[in-house]
Amino acid sequence: RNYYGGNWASFSFSGLLSWIKENQEKTDINDECEDWRKLILENEEVISLGKKDKTIQHVEDFCFGDQDSAEDVEEAGALPKLPVFGASGAKGVAQESEKECPPVESALAEVESAEPEKATGTEPASAMGGNDTEITSENESSHSAALGESTLESGKTEAAPPEISAQEPKKITYSQIVREGRRFNIDLVSKLLYSRGLLIDLLIKSNVSRYAEFKNATRILAFREGKVEQVPCSRADVFNSRQLTMVEKRMLMKFLTFCLDYEQHPDEYQDYENSTFARFLRTRKLTPSLQHFILHSIAMVSETDCSTLEGLQATKKFLQCLGRYGNTPFLFPLYGQGEIPQCFCRMCAVFGGIYCLRHSVQCLVVDKESGRCKAIVDHFGQRISANYFIVEDSYLSESVCTNVCYRQISRAVLITDQSVLNTDSEQQVSILTVPPVDLGKPAVCVIELCSSTMTCMKDTYLVHLTCPSTKTAREDLEPVVQKLFNLNTEKETGNEELEKPRVLWAVYFNMRDSSGVDKNSYDGLPSNVYVCSGPDSALGNDCAVKQAETIFQEMFPTEEFCPPPPNPEDIIYDEDEIVPEESGFSNSAETKPESSTEEGSSGGSTAVKKEDNEE
Template sequence: MADKLPTEFDVIIVGTGLPESILAAACSRSGQRVLHVDSRSYYGGNWASFSFTGLLSWLKDCQQSHDSEEDMTASWQDLIHDTEEAVALGRKDGTIQHTEVFCYVSQDVGDSTQKTVALQRSPFSEASATLADSLDSAGLPKERHSAYFSSHEAPSEHPERSDREPSSSPTASENSLEKEKDREDETYTQAVSDGDKDEDTLHVEDNTEQPKRSRITYPQMIKESRRFNIDLVSKLLYSQGSLIDLLIKSNVSRYAEFKNVTRILAFREGKVEQVPCSRADVFNSKGLTMVEKRMLMKFLTFCLDYEQLSDEYQDFKECSFSEYLKTKQLTPSLQHFILHSIAMTSESSCTTLDGLKATKTFLQCLGRFGNTPFIFPLYGQGEIPQCFCRMCAVFGGIYCLRHKVQCLVVDKDSGRCKGIIDHFGQRISASYFIVEDSYLSKEACSNVQYQQISRAVLITDRSILETDSDQQVSILTVPPLEPGTVSVRVMELCPSTMTCMKDSYLVHLTCVSSKTAREDLEPVVKQLFIPFTEAEDQEELRKPRLLWALYFNMRDSSGVSRSSYRGLPPNVYICSGPDCGLGNEHAVKQAEALFQEIFPSEEFCPPPPNPEDIIFEGFVSITTLTVLAYERYIRVVHSRVINFSWAWRAITYIWLYSLAWAGAPLLGWNRYILDVHGLGCTVDWKSKDANDSSFVLFLFLGCLVVPMGIIGHCYGHILYSVRMLRCVEDLQTIQVIKILRYEKKVAKMSFLMAFIFLTCWMPYIVTRFLVVNGYGHLVTPTVSIVAYLFAKSSTVYNPVIYIFMIRKFRRSLLQLLCFRLLRCQRPAKNLPAAESEMQIRPIVMSQKDGDRPKKKVTFNSSSIIFIITSDDSLSVDDSDRTNASKADVIQVRPL
């Protein structure tokens, strides 16, 4: 490792599974210093996704893993004090067992005469060099088919290939593939030439021959390895589930893409058929009679409100859900659909309440993203932990893969963990520690009883239920085939999910283990698939062909409580691995519960700040107040009237000026980053780069110094003009005095708005100056939050100021609030007119070009019109003197 890690953190997390990744994101988002390490070379742990060759390497590591006999105690002695003790962590991952791999397609490197044209034209460059190593690392059997498929096995056309070992020389493999590629290109060119010579004959042959499925070989799968993204766990996301809500709330969803699950399938009487889920699917289904459709819709409607209709199932609470369905007079096919494809429960272990709850959850998730309740992340389930890790890194978390933790350092007196010692011999301290359960030693897990999950990963050549579209994502629950067995969940993924290569399907099988994975899942595989053979027969045309298969057992620690582990310090928290459920609810709930236990006063994964929340609003506010000050200045000091054209130009300038400053960092002049504690988004104040520093300097001048200088200049002149007019107030008429008071009140209100704005933004400005000048350590999280709070509240005070300083607005507001009450007391037309003082109402008069601005002022109880001008030579228009109301016109000239 080039650089040593910091020696102090708030939280250290060991393992990058889904619960650990969510916790890392939540802790980092709340301002904690997070170190996230994993001894593996990939993210996700048992939640990870692999390419095809990556999966083969993972299998090899699982088969060759063993406990290290090296005694590491000597390396700990120098770092552990007399009052401390070391608690060793496990050095073997025992969560994966009974791995078995079977390949049913040709493993011969030279046997590639039927590759697709696309593969011929664009092969992967490094696939050939690593082909032999990949073949060896798979641990494949020498036989082309496994023994349990012997009844379907067909004689091979090339028997010598079945026993041939793959070439161990990369150069030989590459030469063989290149020669084969050239030979295939020649064959392809010749076929095109023949077609050009005899086009009519070719057309007839295409119409008469049955279409043949493209043949996929093992070397082809190796070359297309990156097209595969194979999950170790088989899960889907409920569209109304807790994980979807968390992804949307925390804005982590922007890091991933999703695809709808398009079909819910059922396996009944040896056949696979599609299950109608939504109301439209039920009534459009051709497999149900009209009576069955009505019965199904009636029961599904009841399940949505079953909690309010407890009398319907009160007597069946202790019974199984399957027995309860029989009492509802449903047909056997409807009972099967509801039990295995909608509720997705077992016949024996599921109670009535659990079945109704599962059915309601299923129905509530319909319609949000599609006709089914589920969505699937593109590139596999392993993308989700990486998305949360990315969020943690954005907020300052530090990540280290291939970083082993040797032991925990525990204080003997308090029993709390003080730090860790890594494989580099560095001691790192923290307040809290979160550890994936696979890292615990055998001594800590000696009293724990684990369950097991049986998993199978299959690669097939077509879908288990073919339709017009070949891009279907399907979920199927196969009921127990024999008494005493469990139901098996089957998930089929198409190439559009970015999990498999073209012309292939990726199939996941999952169930609770009773034996080894192969023994549990083998009967279902036999029912749905047949092994790949050279020659096609009628059965192959009915069932998908199995190209490659992997079986393994995975440990399920989701039901283990923390008290079951021995010798854990109180500040060490344990996260479990994947469970057998279809959704991710357990992982999300576990992460949230642990976070609230560690930081009870913090919000769990709040949404990240928007870069425009503080920056853009501040630009708009300061520019608006500057323009407002200038408008008051030209009206009071220079007696100029503002028309609508001037106002629209001013508003346009405000927004363009603010957008220019807010958009500059997006175009490369400085950048947006998180502030010191990751609590808000701001520009990069600390950067010493000339480009970034120049932006900070010009931002200070253009958005603080210049606007505040203009505001000070304008209100200084307004104050001077008002003081000069007050000196001769006794010489003015009462009407002129009222006009002056009106302008003075408006100017005072605008000045108060600017003053409060500057006061609210001053804490934020001060904290930014501290950061720019290298005193960011003085800005604590509390100070940062208070600064943001004051800055965001600056716009709230403007309407409050307006309400308290404008009497007419207050009166209108009270009238609006009391309108209903007044109408109840008496009709509005009988209400007496409210007595009020004479009010001044300035109205802008029309004028010709070149004339000075004039203002017409009228009063409620007077017909006198004042024309205020600023030119001694200007005379009053006769049109103003002679109007319909014969109002008296008085010209008021400035002093």
């Protein structure tokens, strides 16, 4: 692949167009050279790896905006195209590299022109260090700053010129989207971080959080009776809500208080352990609207498949995450979810890790006697030996995966001209669960991102839709898109569609969900080859963190998983070598300047981030 992160990656708009084209063509890659087979000895055998990523299917993209000619439009700040390096697929690399390696001057200018959230917003993740008490207190002040931002945003909105009002969104053409393509960071997978989830704890413990910044998800929405409503979550939200009666407020607070320590009151739910959570809610004398909010927007579980205990656990998890960093349980990384794997890559690189992009692997080399994998052979015919091998599921050939049964995820990404629920502030990060029309079908999770998340250009919103697949992504998700958005061109728009946000561009695709596959399902894999899955359909990242820790502990049972790295000032260097004496890590020669750069760039994590990409 030409990019970090596999199906966790994030693309600029032009990079995503290249990715779409690559997945629509579906051309098989033939071996350019068979010379590597000479490297295989008599007592060895090979396990060939797949030549084509087949985890993405049914890719369909549509342009609904003003389709003025964008053929001669150049992306602002684009770098010259890279020369072709022999490795196949290098043609599409240039456009993706424009996103991965932007000029520092351009990045700095982008930061200066950003919304108030970027300038003073969620406390840079470098502040998220130390113990949990320190983190909480620091982020309480961060949340105060975020509230201050909201005031700034409101003032900014009020001071905006009248022509850019909520009723008359600014017209965006396709050529504008192409020109501003580098302002888009479009994730292949859509997730949020629970503020007390495993990934946040791991980012803090390992200090990888220094490489990222986060923004609070500002509101939880619900879709009920054809309308989008905001869901009150915290105590303050409940009592300030105008859509709930006083009786409903008391009912809701009483039930949420029960959920926080439901284990202490088993007599209240044990009769319903074998029934669904939806049925249990009906016995609690909650109004239909409260049942809807709790089931679809707080617990976010299935109406037909979720047991009472699972629903109570999900509700408790939601409530426990409230208030740590803001009024909702969720955080979103600036520049997109694709930043998270890159953050871990940066930390690894600081301590000597090496990454080879556009560098494919032909096969695994297995010793016939021991049955263990001893080396790989790359497409240059180079043989690389190691004790352990970790491979992502998509790289395995069809013969290895014959007995594996995969699930699929339906995904859609939309660029729209306004929010699904307009308020005084334009800068909202929203999560909405749309319940299925037919019982038994999956609900659709909708995440709407504003421009201050650094994932889309100004005056647009980036909307992600996700659900477990039952059909193709378009068949699964287009009915929901039609409910929430206007898909017609401007000339075809009727009066009833005017109130809906207009879709300017959309892509649908199905992604393989390889989570939960048992290693024994793979045919003929050696014991020292470990398979990691791609993204799952869940909203959080707990599955990936658990899987990473499990694989690490199997390989190194006596080692700590992702230990805190030593502070640069605590590392003692020899005069001629840059090797830490006590850390146990093997550093490359650029470790020292890398570390000092990061430590010396207070508040400038974005600039450091972009410089890292250039390297």
